[in-house]
Amino acid sequence: MKIQVCMGHHCLLAIIFVLQWNLVLPQVDSKDLHLTFEEKTTLDTFKQQVIHLLPEEFMKSDFYLIRWLRARNWDISDAKTMLFDTLKWRKENKIHSILQENWSDLEQDFPANFESSDKMFRPICTMEMGEWDFRLAVLTGKSQRLNRYLAYIIERYVSDVFKAQAAGRNVTRALVLVDAEGFSLRKHACPLCIPILIRWTVTMEMYYPQFTNEIIIINAPTTVSIPHSPQCYQTFHDSGYKRRIESIWYG
Numbered sequence: 001m002k003i004q005v006c007m008g009h010h011c012l013l014a015i016i017f018v019l020q021w022n023l024v025l026p027q028v029d030s031k032d033l034h035l036t037f038e039e040k041t042t043l044d045t046f047k048q049q050v051i052h053l054l055p056e057e058f059m060k061s062d063f064y065l066i067r068w069l070r071a072r073n074w075d076i077s078d079a080k081t082m083l084f085d086t087l088k089w090r091k092e093n094k095i096h097s098i099l100q101e102n103w104s105d106l107e108q109d110f111p112a113n114f115e116s117s118d119k120m121f122r123p124i125c126t127m128e129m130g131e132w133d134f135r136l137a138v139l140t141g142k143s144q145r146l147n148r149y150l151a152y153i154i155e156r157y158v159s160d161v162f163k164a165q166a167a168g169r170n171v172t173r174a175l176v177l178v179d180a181e182g183f184s185l186r187k188h189a190c191p192l193c194i195p196i197l198i199r200w201t202v203t204m205e206m207y208y209p210q211f212t213n214e215i216i217i218i219n220a221p222t223t224v225s226i227p228h229s230p231q232c233y234q235t236f237h238d239s240g241y242k243r244r245i246e247s248i249w250y251g
């Protein structure tokens with residue numbers, strides 16, 4: 001994926017765009033669980049080929065495995081590549097224990113909340129991103145830790161999806177709500193901040209496919225609109241994902 005940093009206001013547009021990149025068609029979660037006969041056969045074949053290689057128990061469910069096939073258009077070989085890349089990433093970064101780490105320092109500066117769910121019992125992760133000072137984190141040498149914290153956030157809301165599922169809810173995805181009040185070019189769009197945001201959304205796409213139903217940005221600065229800038233579009237065009245871009249803007 002080619003990453004090109006847009007300058008000035010384009011940066012902000014690029015960020016908003018990136019934040020929405022993971023957006024998939026809002027859909028009823030139960031649809032995620034509905035398979036045609038052909039899809040079921042493909043899933044069974046895929047499962048049989050990978051199950052003995054899966055280190056964590058939650059990975060062995062159809063609920064988890066189906067996503068790799070869907071993300072790769074039911075191509076077993078491509079789905080395997082994607083899944084194995086994820087296993088490698090999880091191992092190298094010790095993701096299996098990330099939820100047990102002490103995040104109190106970052107939780108204070110980068111507030112996120114995981115307590116709520118919508119009326120369909122879908123977990124909602126709320127982030128007060130306007131308060132997040134990426135620039136300060138970068139300047140104080142915390143970018144690595146911030147990258148890890150952002151992975152922690154995804155792992156956390158994805159784990160809530162598994163919990164809801166275990167509690168018998170038809171939940172397959174989470175909802176991400178970004179409160180952008182206070183969003184500023186200075187804090188959020190510094191040249192070294194943008195790669196952090198891009199990396200984060202790539203992490204969502206690559207290692208947690210189809211776990212994020214929608215990213216809704218509220219209180220976005222009114223000067224920001226959905227970008228049509230070809231320059232910015234070009235930036236993310238290469239990743240090969242064709243997703244509908246849609247957003248809900250308030251204020």
Ligand SMILES: *[C@@H]1O[C@H](CO)[C@@H](O)[C@H](O)[C@H]1NC(C)=O
Nearest residue numbers: 100101102103104105106108
């Ligand atoms: C977490 O780390 C903070 C310092 O960053 C420390 O004050 C706190 O006691 C730690 N909490 C636990 C449960 O270890």
Ligand SMILES: *[C@@H]1O[C@H](CO)[C@@H](O)[C@H](O)[C@H]1NC(C)=O
Nearest residue numbers: 030031033034168169170171
């Ligand atoms: C989940 O969905 C299935 C069919 O899609 C339905 O039969 C079942 O009652 C639903 N369960 C809950 C708890 O809503």
